[in-house]
Amino acid sequence: MATEPRARLGAKLAEITPGDIDTFFFTNGGAEANENAVKIARFFTGRHKILARYRSYHGATAGSISLTGDPRRWAAEPGIPGVIRVFDPYHGIERGWDSVEQALANIEEVIQLEGPQTIAAFILEPVTGTNGILVPPDGYLPGVREICKKHGILMVADEVMSGFGRTGEWFAVDHWKVVPDLISMAKGLTSSYLPLGAVGMRHHIAQHFQDKVFYGGLTYNSHPMGCAAALATIRVYEEDRLLENTRKMGAVMKGLLRDLQSRHPSVGAVRSIGLFGIVELVRNRRTREPMAPFNGSSEEMTALGRFFREQGLYTFVRWNTFFTNPPLCITEKELREAFAIIDRGLDATDKAVLD
Numbered sequence: 001m002a003t004e005p006r007a008r009l010g011a012k013l014a015e016i017t018p019g020d021i022d023t024f025f026f027t028n029g030g031a032e033a034n035e036n037a038v039k040i041a042r043f044f045t046g047r048h049k050i051l052a053r054y055r056s057y058h059g060a061t062a063g064s065i066s067l068t069g070d071p072r073r074w075a076a077e078p079g080i081p082g083v084i085r086v087f088d089p090y091h092g093i094e095r096g097w098d099s100v101e102q103a104l105a106n107i108e109e110v111i112q113l114e115g116p117q118t119i120a121a122f123i124l125e126p127v128t129g130t131n132g133i134l135v136p137p138d139g140y141l142p143g144v145r146e147i148c149k150k151h152g153i154l155m156v157a158d159e160v161m162s163g164f165g166r167t168g169e170w171f172a173v174d175h176w177k178v179v180p181d182l183i184s185m186a187k188g189l190t191s192s193y194l195p196l197g198a199v200g201m202r203h204h205i206a207q208h209f210q211d212k213v214f215y216g217g218l219t220y221n222s223h224p225m226g227c228a229a230a231l232a233t234i235r236v237y238e239e240d241r242l243l244e245n246t247r248k249m250g251a252v253m254k255g256l257l258r259d260l261q262s263r264h265p266s267v268g269a270v271r272s273i274g275l276f277g278i279v280e281l282v283r284n285r286r287t288r289e290p291m292a293p294f295n296g297s298s299e300e301m302t303a304l305g306r307f308f309r310e311q312g313l314y315t316f317v318r319w320n321t322f323f324t325n326p327p328l329c330i331t332e333k334e335l336r337e338a339f340a341i342i343d344r345g346l347d348a349t350d351k352a353v354l355d
Contacts, residue, residue: 023206026222028197104140168247194223291349304346308345
């Protein structure tokens with residue numbers, strides 16, 4: 001049945017999403033949105049394989065955890081069939097970044113080896129979230145868009161974490177003027193006040209299902225309360241000018257991150273876009289040995305996380321990294337207060353650095 005909140009939310013999302021994305025399937029959360037994006041892509045193309053990257057996270061349900069590249073997928077393997085992995089342009093603090101040309105060539109090679117006629121979609125986070133706040137180099141996302149278009153592969157942008165102003169634009173793809181075929185969202189859609197996710201699709205994809213059944217939907221999908229919460233949340237983004245604040249405070253945060261890197265020998269790399277940031281810690285700036293191993297921790301990282309909590313700073317400490325992802329309404333005073341705590345905490349990790 002139709003409800004007014006769902007209708008109004010669909011119309012509002014059509015205004016703010018990229019290009020001709022104008023139809024939305026509402027879900028209970030982000031993982032379910034990605035599950036439905038896969039189903040839509042397979043139904044629309046008649047193909048079965050899905051490309052996904054290693055340094056990725058797409059959710060914890062059976063299908064979305066199979067799409068996920070990081071070690072959280074291991075416990076659920078073998079997972080759903082048809083998921084094919086490609087490398088990210090980033091290879092960790094020790095190896096660094098590929099050039100755009102090399103990264104795109106690697107994707108093309110996998111597509112050739114798998115057979116482009118068998119691949120339905122390529123799902124990726126435009127700015128990778130929990131696997132490192134990986135801001136793609138200019139040219140990468142437009143290059144992926146062209147590769148997908150050439151081979152008839154649907155580009156799926158997982159904006160669950162990077163959407164709704166986190167990077168300073170409504171969606172991260174907007175920074176590179178890229179229009180994906182499908183876009184998934186949750187989290188910032190309602191600011192998590194109520195559960196709601198969505199997968200948006202371009203007009204011609206939605207038209208495909210006008211006379212073809214889409215086998216999807218759960219009891220609580222499109223719940224009117226969730227849709228009403230999303231409408232209220234989007235109104236706050238606009239009325240409180242949170243995207244503008246994110247851009248302004250994001251510039252301040254970028255400077256604070258660079259300052260940490262210049263003064264603390266344990267800081268091996270910093271990255272940010274808007275209020276989406278991360279710090280990578282190392283034991284040795286020359287060899288760039290990480291402060292904790294991949295998929296592991298260390299005494300130093302555990303102690304740092306404990307120090308942050310004791311000082312009232314709540315953030316995500318994972319492997320050799322910690323995140324700087326404050327609320328979009330943060331003030332400069334609050335941001336500097338948080339970085340003062342970080343500054344004090346890094347004095348301990350600096351002592352673990354080997355010359």
